[in-house]
Amino acid sequence: MSTKPNYGWLQGRTVKKGGHASSNSHTRSTTPQIQSTSSTIFGGGIKDPSGRTSEYFSMDDQCPVCKSDRYLNPKLRLLVSTCYHKMCESCIDRLFTLGPAPCPIPNCKVVLRKLAFSPQTFEDLGVEKEVAVRRRIAKEFNKRAEDFDDLRSYNDYLEEVENIAFNLINGIDVEATETRIKAYKAANAALTSLNLQREEAEALALKEQEELERREREARAAQLAQQEQQERDERLREEQELINKLETSQKDAHKIVAKSRSAAAKRSSARAASSNANSGLLGMAFGADYAKLLKTRTNKVNNNVPDEPHVPFQDNYYAYDDLFRLLPGGYNDIFSDAVRKDREGIMRAGGYRVEEAWQRALLSAVAGLDAMPLSGLETESILPANDGDVVMNSV
């Protein structure tokens, strides 16, 4: 590699504070711009939503390996290894140019490669590690609530994911955890990639919506500018007209002025009204508006009554359910004889069910069995639900 470490400080040479100043031109000429090579070598790191990596930078930075600091080397850049130890670029070059080598930090025997260093984003390396681990886990474990039958299994899944993340972050049972991840990966490959696609689609939709909103804003701004221009032109013309009139006509000057003023006022109010109508139209025209509505709707939903899970029946259905049971073989009654034979098959094709007729007959027979007999008008209001076979008070 062409990058030559800056050993100036080792050789007792004083490096002035403004390191890149004229006196330091020697080091500079021998040291190619770090920035130029670094972007190609050191990828990774934590990226913000716009895709940029913001690097942590402090005046107190010191390389734990060579003890070089920002005072000695203003271009000091610390990078983070896969075992979450930082060291400066020159140390990385020195140690790993000749191939993989163990980490120089005492008690850390992890074998590192030059390419596996990444920029530091957070001051605390623990956070750095946690973010990286969580990012990796989130990529693999991207199941959603709707992929589960019920809330409980989803919660269990989330807990499992949290356990795995915790283990990796704190270095507990790393090997066992890795095998767990591998097993999960193999089992859920299809779903994972599906969810990945879903996420991409959602991101795309969001982008489109933003684009739409931006375009709408631009259109509105253009419209406004146009309106203003029109207004200016009109006013100029009016003034000219007024001057002409005052010059040529014989009428009272005050009257002419008043007249033109009132006309101008009328026009401006008409313009305001039309522009209002226009902007309304413009707003309703596009899907951006719909998206906005959706957003307000979801926001509103969050701070309201919670949605309860579905309950099939909210009334006393089962009170009537166990009063009787249809015989599985059906009944051999003469009324439904023809229907059951169904020579032309039209009963079946039309969906007629003789079972429903039987059910009705049986229910009519048994539903009133446990009803108390009515005795006088006083008790009528006490027994509203039990006065018939078909009326079912369900409240």
Place this chain on the structure above:
Amino acid sequence: MTDIPNRAKEQKVGEGTYAVVYRGREVSTGRRVAIKKIKVGQFKDGLDMSAIREVKYLRELKHPNVIELLDVFSSKTNLNLVLEFLDSDLEMIIKDRSLVFLPADIKSWIAMTFRGLEFCHRNFILHRDLKPNNLLIASDGQLKIADFGLARDFADPGYKMTCQVITRWYRPPELLFGSRYYSSAVDIWSVGCILAELMLRTPYLAGESDMDQLKTIFRALGTPTEQEWPGHTKLPDYVPVGQFPKTPLRDLFTAASADTLSLLSKCLLYEPRKRISAKEALHHPYFIAIPHPSHPSKLPKCSTQMAPRPLEEVDGNVDMASTGPGVKAAGPNKSKLKRKITSPMEESRARSIARKLDFTKQANSP
């Protein structure tokens, strides 16, 4: 049963072929009601059939998701039905483009529809005219099945029923083929169409004529084979309308979950006997899956009222808290509030009713 001075007509809300609907309120409680005045004089042979049906079946049904018939009375030659007042219907909500439906909202509406329908079927009543227009929405968001003008009870074996029921777009193929023997499955098909309409925001199977309706259905769901629907070629009005290939529902309902499509396809099965029943539908995984159905109070509502309020209602003694679109369930303090503002004479009446209600509640609760 008739106690005419107890109600005050306020405003005409709508007019149908055989009835005029007024908005009114019960003087004693201030509760808003709809009064359906049925024009009797017009019909030589007495009352219109649908009025009889409506009274007959609504009197027997009492369920949170079925419109409540409060009273029936006659004045002069007219028959008047006093119904719960409900301020919007599902059709208005579907057509209101400023409203956005979440999947949970659709789930909630369909669950309420199935609950109401299941109650009707449990009581052996076929509704036979389910459509968004007939699903009314109360001010607290509860959906209620209304318009029992075409309802009838399940036929006894061997008795014919008419096949000219259900609005065309929601009519199942067996009725279009003229079947005279059918069952609760016809209502399920309608609910399937409504579910699809809620997702599409436009009628799903909109045929221009009965013939075209069949074609529209087959174009959407594929022409049924003898295997899919045994015996359908023998139905009275069967005519072949051409072969159409089956297209998966997923192609049209791209954003729907698998559970939704599973329920939809079970509601739109050709063979009526295999179609899901209302009771089975309520146990379908669609309803149990996340997201939970929206709480009724959170469902989207029409911002525009059906008609402007008359002036006297604003300064009258009607409580303002009970019906405004922004106000959620008024609950028990509703009556308390009312007692405060009503005049002393009405107060005594209201109190007696309240006491009566308490009494029944006590009797029921243990």
